[in-house]
Amino acid sequence: MKITVLSGGVGGARFIRGLRHRLRQVHPDSAGGTVDSISAVVNTGDDMWLAGLRIAPDLDSIMYTLAGANDEERGWGRIGETERVSAELHAYGVGWPWFTLGDLDLGTHIARSYYLRSGLPLSEATSRITARWNLGVTLLPATDDEVETQVVVDDGSTMHFQEWWTKHRAALKARSFVQDNVSDSRPAPGVIEAITDADVIILAPSNPVVSIGTILGIPGIRDAVVRASAPVVGVSPIIAGSVVRGMADACLEAIGVATTAGAVAAHYGARSNGGLLDAWLVDESDADAVPAIEALGIRAVAVPLWMRDLETSAQLARDALSLALATG
Numbered sequence: 001m002k003i004t005v006l007s008g009g010v011g012g013a014r015f016i017r018g019l020r021h022r023l024r025q026v027h028p029d030s031a032g033g034t035v036d037s038i039s040a041v042v043n044t045g046d047d048m049w050l051a052g053l054r055i056a057p058d059l060d061s062i063m064y065t066l067a068g069a070n071d072e073e074r075g076w077g078r079i080g081e082t083e084r085v086s087a088e089l090h091a092y093g094v095g096w097p098w099f100t101l102g103d104l105d106l107g108t109h110i111a112r113s114y115y116l117r118s119g120l121p122l123s124e125a126t127s128r129i130t131a132r133w134n135l136g137v138t139l140l141p142a143t144d145d146e147v148e149t150q151v152v153v154d155d156g157s158t159m160h161f162q163e164w165w166t167k168h169r170a171a172l173k174a175r176s177f178v179q180d181n182v183s184d185s186r187p188a189p190g191v192i193e194a195i196t197d198a199d200v201i202i203l204a205p206s207n208p209v210v211s212i213g214t215i216l217g218i219p220g221i222r223d224a225v226v227r228a229s230a231p232v233v234g235v236s237p238i239i240a241g242s243v244v245r246g247m248a249d250a251c252l253e254a255i256g257v258a259t260t261a262g263a264v265a266a267h268y269g270a271r272s273n274g275g276l277l278d279a280w281l282v283d284e285s286d287a288d289a290v291p292a293i294e295a296l297g298i299r300a301v302a303v304p305l306w307m308r309d310l311e312t313s314a315q316l317a318r319d320a321l322s323l324a325l326a327t328g
């Protein structure tokens, strides 16, 4: 079975790790890999050049999580990380003083920047970097083009998403999100094929605006999902009216979508009505929302959505796959 997941960083990474675990449970004989294949189409809107290096936070969150090299407690970056190089950069006044890059993490950024400067596209750089870890999942950046998310804040000024998110902790009221040069961008090689050839497409429980929204903003990707022959199942990133981890509510507010599982489903829309979803998983605590979502033409099921550990993430993946197969 070919499964394609559209994903942001942390929420998506946990979901994909659970999915890989679930598939290994189903096919324990596949010697560490799986007879199924998982492709992740990953948001690149958070990417940026900093201190001469190309940073790709969502690709790296997924890579480290799948590699088992992530800092589980902190929720991002590498385990056993030190920050000596960043301290030196800050002393030189290079980079952003409020943005620290770990030493091990810098190794990834240097490798990526080396490949990019050698003339390779991001997709090829990603494939070379991920090869080290034997992830069992193909990571596809949504685009090879530099389509960075800018946030227009209330006073009309614009800043890079990373500055709004990390420096201001999303506390400055956002008016809108803009993707630089998006109309000239193209999906990276393999992205449209991964969507068109999939047996199941899953929208991970990721930020609907600045993760899934930015992926869908690359010309051709939304259309490919809408037209795909595979069933499309989404997992709500919202549980009982809150965002679980992070500050995605500030993003939803800016685009006028309430922070509820039902409102996000309505925002994605039913495929039968030109939207994206055939089915939508909500948390058990949101079971009340099921009839209204089904009334939109989206099949909805309430299951536990908290990804507390590998087992709960794998169970969620199992629920997403069953719903897809029941829908398709």
Ligand code: GDP
Pocket: 007, 008, 009, 010, 011, 012, 013, 058, 061, 204, 205, 206, 207, 211, 212, 235, 236, 237, 238, 239, 242, 243, 244, 245, 246, 247, 248, 305, 306, 307, 308
């Ligand atoms: P980011 O790029 O690191 O912000 O990560 P994503 O875009 O992939 O996901 C962020 C979103 O994941 C958060 O806003 C949460 O709403 C959602 N999320 C995080 N943990 C969980 C979880 O355990 N269950 C569910 N359903 N959603 C989660």
Ligand code: CA
Pocket: 008, 009, 010, 043, 046, 057, 058, 211
């Ligand atoms: Ca992100």
